[in-house]
Amino acid sequence: MPEAAVRVAGGAPATAPLLAVRNLQAWYGESHVLHGIDFDVAPGEVVTLLGRNGAGKTTTLRSIIGILRKRTGSIVFDGRETIRMASRHIAQLGIGYVPEERGIFSSLSVAENLVLPPQVKPGGMTTEQIFTLFPNLRERLSSQGTKLSGGEQQMLAIGRILRTGANLLLLDEPTEGLAPVIVEQIGRTIARLKQDGFTIVLVEQNFRFAATVADRHYVVEQGRVVDMIRNDELDANIDKLHGYLGV
Amino acid sequence: MSELLGVPSQVLFGQLLLGLINGSFYAVLSLGLAIIFGLLNIINFAHGAQYMMGAFVAWMLLQYAGVGYWWALLAAPVVVGITGVVIERLLLARLRNADHLYGLLLTFGLALIIQGIFRNEYGVSGLPYGIPPELAGGRNLGFMFLPNYRAWVVLASLTLCLATWFVIERTRLGAYLRAATENPTLVQAFGINVPLLVTLTYGFGVALAAFAGVLAAPIYSVNPNMGADMIIVVFAVVVIGGMGSILGSIVTGFALGIVEGLTKVFYPEASSTVIFVIMILVLLVKPAGLFGRAA
Numbered sequence: 001m002p003e004a005a006v007r008v009a010g011g012a013p014a015t016a017p018l019l020a021v022r023n024l025q026a027w028y029g030e031s032h033v034l035h036g037i038d039f040d041v042a043p044g045e046v047v048t049l050l051g052r053n054g055a056g057k058t059t060t061l062r063s064i065i066g067i068l069r070k071r072t073g074s075i076v077f078d079g080r081e082t083i084r085m086a087s088r089h090i091a092q093l094g095i096g097y098v099p100e101e102r103g104i105f106s107s108l109s110v111a112e113n114l115v116l117p118p119q120v121k122p123g124g125m126t127t128e129q130i131f132t133l134f135p136n137l138r139e140r141l142s143s144q145g146t147k148l149s150g151g152e153q154q155m156l157a158i159g160r161i162l163r164t165g166a167n168l169l170l171l172d173e174p175t176e177g178l179a180p181v182i183v184e185q186i187g188r189t190i191a192r193l194k195q196d197g198f199t200i201v202l203v204e205q206n207f208r209f210a211a212t213v214a215d216r217h218y219v220v221e222q223g224r225v226v227d228m229i230r231n232d233e234l235d236a237n238i239d240k241l242h243g244y245l246g247v
Numbered sequence: 248m249s250e251l252l253g254v255p256s257q258v259l260f261g262q263l264l265l266g267l268i269n270g271s272f273y274a275v276l277s278l279g280l281a282i283i284f285g286l287l288n289i290i291n292f293a294h295g296a297q298y299m300m301g302a303f304v305a306w307m308l309l310q311y312a313g314v315g316y317w318w319a320l321l322a323a324p325v326v327v328g329i330t331g332v333v334i335e336r337l338l339l340a341r342l343r344n345a346d347h348l349y350g351l352l353l354t355f356g357l358a359l360i361i362q363g364i365f366r367n368e369y370g371v372s373g374l375p376y377g378i379p380p381e382l383a384g385g386r387n388l389g390f391m392f393l394p395n396y397r398a399w400v401v402l403a404s405l406t407l408c409l410a411t412w413f414v415i416e417r418t419r420l421g422a423y424l425r426a427a428t429e430n431p432t433l434v435q436a437f438g439i440n441v442p443l444l445v446t447l448t449y450g451f452g453v454a455l456a457a458f459a460g461v462l463a464a465p466i467y468s469v470n471p472n473m474g475a476d477m478i479i480v481v482f483a484v485v486v487i488g489g490m491g492s493i494l495g496s497i498v499t500g501f502a503l504g505i506v507e508g509l510t511k512v513f514y515p516e517a518s519s520t521v522i523f524v525i526m527i528l529v530l531l532v533k534p535a536g537l538f539g540r541a542a
Contacts, residue, residue, distance in 0.1 A: 065436050091438035103433045107425040115419070116426055117437035164437075 270504020
């Protein structure tokens with residue numbers, strides 16, 4: 001996979017990336033929304049996609065997991081080209097997806113939601129380990145999934161893909177609409193997951209939150225990646241970033 | 248003769264039993280429709296024809312292969328279920344992203360074709376199918392005479408409905424089904440084979456109809472129109488219960504059978520329309536059905 005191993009200008013890590021996205025284009029019906037997304041994620045890295053509303057961040061995640069089927073370019077995960085695969089095959093390679101709307105099933109209890117995604121690889125967390133991470137879930141197991149608070153639903157949405165053995169997690173705005181104390185908890189969780197060796201792609205609007213957890217940030221604008229900023233160079237680039245995000 | 252509510256008790260209980268029998272068929276058939284509608288979003292108009300096929304397969308097994316009732320009760324749903332799987336794969340799968348209406352029209356056309364073929368082959372006079380000897384006769388309960396076979400129909404239907412409900416509401420497979428009914432895209436993105444789940448669900452719904460057909464064979468004569476007569480009432484039952492509600496379709500099926508039976512006792516003129524009157528009232532007051540969730 002020579003192409004996937006190419007370094008992206010601007011200093012992506014030298015190890016072979018776990019996920020390499022090249023010239024990703026995608027369409028919603030006739031509407032062309034991604035115009036060439038390029039980025040790499042190294043194993044164990046936490047990378048964010050930052051950008052304004054409608055820039056194409058969520059679409060990028062949906063294209064990677066294959067929910068958005070009309071897409072071209074190249075997405076190589078763990079050495080396998082997935083651009084033509086159906087989403088269920090992509091998931092089976094070891095990618096876990098947390099959608100923006102969290103996707104908790106209202107006709108399932110919390111326990112059923114938690115064990116719904118099947119195991120795709122060995123080495124997933126046990127439910128006991130997930131309860132250590134999110135103690136709230138243990139008390140609510142028999143509740144209807146959507147009766148949980150927003151924060152608890154987010155924990156459930158993250159928790160249920162940790163069981164599956166997926167090693168790449170795609171998290172779409174996990175902090176959206178949550179109270180600051182819950183955002184902190186999600187932040188600690190992401191840090192903990194990074195320690196455990198998970199690779200994470202995080203879509204965020206809130207770059208202050210992103211800065212606390214990520215190694216690198218890709219800036220998405222109008223369906224393209226326009227810049228990459230290392231987290232340790234964030235302070236030096238803060239004005240530029242404000243410009244991108246319009247804050 | 249003793250009387251209850253001004254009606255001879257024999258008549259009252261007789262009609263109640265008849266209502267319960269009809270209710271059994273309504274329940275099993277509307278359950279199948281509800282499961283199919285839930286996951287496939289298709290109003291399966293071929294359901295009546297598939298019920299009829301169940302009865303015919305049982306009749307053919309006996310006629311041509313000497314296979315009796317009990318094996319037919321197993322084999323006919325499997326055979327008819329397989330035809331359902333083929334129909335889903337070849338035809339319905341192509342309509343997955345189309346409007347409801349296309350699935351309804353397609354299955355309506357299929358129903359006409361299937362009924363036409365059977366009418367052409369076997370005529371409309373009806374073929375006899377005997378009650379299995381183990382269930383012949385009946386018992387006197389004191390207040391009424393209970394034919395064994397009819398008791399069996401009620402028991403078997405109730406058991407099947409409850410077992411289906413249990414699988415859907417209490418097992419992992421059922422959780423997949425419920426989740427895929429809610430959000431198939433996301434379930435697929437977890438690595439679950441949703442197209443296979445859809446095919447098997449349609450096959451199972453169809454098999455339920457065929458099972459009801461075998462149960463019905465010894466009671467009604469086996470004839471190509473038996474499903475067409477039944478399915479219109481079953482659709483009304485489904486509308487009353489709420490499209491897609493599992494428990495709702497079971498409860499409504501049995502309840503409306505009983506209501507129909509009681510109407511026969513107290514106001515026979517209305518017995519064939521009472522369900523449709525109830526349907527209209529329910530649609531006016533609670534358009535999503537008694538157990539349905541508003542869309």
